[in-house]
Structures are given as C-alpha cells and as structure tokens.
Amino acid sequence: MMVTVSTEATEALLEDLRAMARIRAFETRVARQFREGNIPGFVHVSIGQEAVARGVCSALREHDYITTTHRGHGHCIAKGADPVGMMAELFGRASGTCGGQGGSMHIADPRFGILGANGIVAAGLPLAVGAGLAAQRRGTDAVAVAFAGEGSVNGGPFHEALTLAVLWQAPVVFAIENNQFSEFTRSEEIWRGASLVQRALDYGVAGAERVDGQDVGAVREATERAVKAARKGKGPSLIEAMTYRVHGHYEGDATPYRDEAEFQEWLDRDPIELALRALREDGRGTDAEAAVAAAEEEMDRAVEQGLAAPYPGTETVMEDVYAS
Numbered sequence: 001m002m003v004t005v006s007t008e009a010t011e012a013l014l015e016d017l018r019a020m021a022r023i024r025a026f027e028t029r030v031a032r033q034f035r036e037g038n039i040p041g042f043v044h045v046s047i048g049q050e051a052v053a054r055g056v057c058s059a060l061r062e063h064d065y066i067t068t069t070h071r072g073h074g075h076c077i078a079k080g081a082d083p084v085g086m087m088a089e090l091f092g093r094a095s096g097t098c099g100g101q102g103g104s105m106h107i108a109d110p111r112f113g114i115l116g117a118n119g120i121v122a123a124g125l126p127l128a129v130g131a132g133l134a135a136q137r138r139g140t141d142a143v144a145v146a147f148a149g150e151g152s153v154n155g156g157p158f159h160e161a162l163t164l165a166v167l168w169q170a171p172v173v174f175a176i177e178n179n180q181f182s183e184f185t186r187s188e189e190i191w192r193g194a195s196l197v198q199r200a201l202d203y204g205v206a207g208a209e210r211v212d213g214q215d216v217g218a219v220r221e222a223t224e225r226a227v228k229a230a231r232k233g234k235g236p237s238l239i240e241a242m243t244y245r246v247h248g249h250y251e252g253d254a255t256p257y258r259d260e261a262e263f264q265e266w267l268d269r270d271p272i273e274l275a276l277r278a279l280r281e282d283g284r285g286t287d288a289e290a291a292v293a294a295a296e297e298e299m300d301r302a303v304e305q306g307l308a309a310p311y312p313g314t315e316t317v318m319e320d321v322y323a324s
C-alpha cells in the first residue's frame, strides 16, 4: 500500500507507530514469559490488532472511559496504563496495577478511565453504558468506549447494552474488534445477518460503520466521528474494525483451524509493518526504527522490574474483597 503523507500526517503516524510498537513489545514479552512459566493462568494477546487499540484511544481524552475484554492489554496501554505495573500484575506481584490480585483478565486503572478487563464475553458492554450514563448525569462530556470482540455480539449483554444506550442516548462507543475468530470458530460461519453495521442501525444508534482495523488513521477518524456525536448528546455509535488475530486464542493454542494463505495475507497488512513502510517512504525510516527499538527496551525493563518485584503477602488476601 502506497501512502503519501504530509509532514503533520507523518508526525501523527510516527506517534501511532510508537504507541503500537509499545503494545507489540509488551505482548511479545508476555507470550515469552508465559511459555517460561512466569505468568499464572491464561493469557490472550492482541498481536496484529494494535491499530484498533491505538486508533480508538488516540481519539479519547484522559477523562474518557474504556471497558475491555480478556484480550485487553493493548487497550489499557493505549489508554495510558503503565506497562511496568501491568507486567508486574501479570506476574502476580505486589507492585502490579491491581496489587497482583487480578492478573491479565482483570486489569483496571480508574486514574486513566480504565474500568476493567473482563473474562466474561460481552460483560464490558453494559458496564460502559453505565459509565456513559453516569457521565451524562454528572453533566460532563466524558464518553465511554466498550471494546469487545465480534464474538460478543451474539451474547445477551450486547442486546441489553445497545437497547439501553439508545434509550438513554448515553455517550457510548461500541468498538467491536472483528479479528475473524471466536475462540476456535470462524466468526463468519456463525453469522446469518446482513451485517453488524445493519444490526446496530436497527437498534437506533447514531452511527455505525465498518473500518479497516489495520489502518490506524482510519480507526481514529471513525472514532472521532462517534465520539463527537456522543459528546453532542446524539447517543451511542458502533464501529466494527476489521482485523486479524495473529496468535492463537490463548498462548499455547496451536491454531489448527487457521487458513495459511489467509494468515499470510493478513501478515502482509500488519499494522506496524504498514506504518514502518509508509514512514520509510516518507524518509523517516531511521526515526521509525528508533521508536520500535525504544519500545523494545522499555518493555525489557518492565519484564526485569516485574520479575524482581515481591509477591503480595498473605495478609493482603482479604483486601478489596467486598462480599463474604
């Protein structure tokens, strides 16, 4: 893909590359650390999907909210979470974002409006509607984005979330990341409707569009349109970002269901490679490569610090437990 960029656009793309490279560097290390046995539980990475996280979050302000999924590291980093704390969290250490008690699927950092990852498919969607409604009632112009996979759109909470968000005209953006697979099933094989965009329009959303999820600028522009409508009180919108899950559903999944030719086609349109190519064509190859190298170094340090951090003491087991 030939991309001609003006200077301002080049600078924006360099920033996008920096942001995407940080997510990629974080998650390639997470995958390795999981294989080495340093991360308990399950880990789901979003390698190949970074343009969605960056494109959406770069259209948001710090006081806007996000909810995310079991595959949410990229969303959290893009929204401002500290990768050092996140890595320590994945290692279960006391210095982790949630004191080492949540792990990969429960990272939350309200300081940046990150209301939580979530291991329950579709469960973040109504939470974002609640956050949007609260912002509306408080009279702020904050917007809540619900990141979710395309697998979530067949779950009951998707229906409830869209119905209520439209009814209340809540300032919510449903950012549906269509990475082609729901666990080990090709999502198109279980789809009988016209399109997800049509489904959303039938609920009465202010806007719904499908975007190229490998094109970070296209994702940002779509999000800006949705966010603008939400801030103006026009209610929720839905974006379906078309992307591809490069790793397995979880680390360790051998992906026997994958089509090799299709896999290669998507790798050719890897969002980080696209950005690197465009920046090289624009004469900024050295800066682009330096941005990637800096991201790698940053995340090496996050791993070192996380592995060196102590585990929480047993006296913390009942902290933050609200039910008994």
Ligand SMILES: Cc1ncc(C[n+]2csc(CCOP(=O)(O)OP(=O)(O)O)c2C)c(N)n1
Residues within 6 Å of the ligand: 070, 071, 119, 120, 121, 122, 148, 149, 150, 151, 152, 179, 181, 182, 183, 245, 249
């Ligand atoms: C309510 C619920 N049902 C089933 C599962 C098991 N499960 C975990 S991930 C997943 C598929 C999710 O697919 P998608 O929403 O497309 O997200 P992706 O994994 O592709 O990012 C399923 C069915 C779950 N976690 N929660």
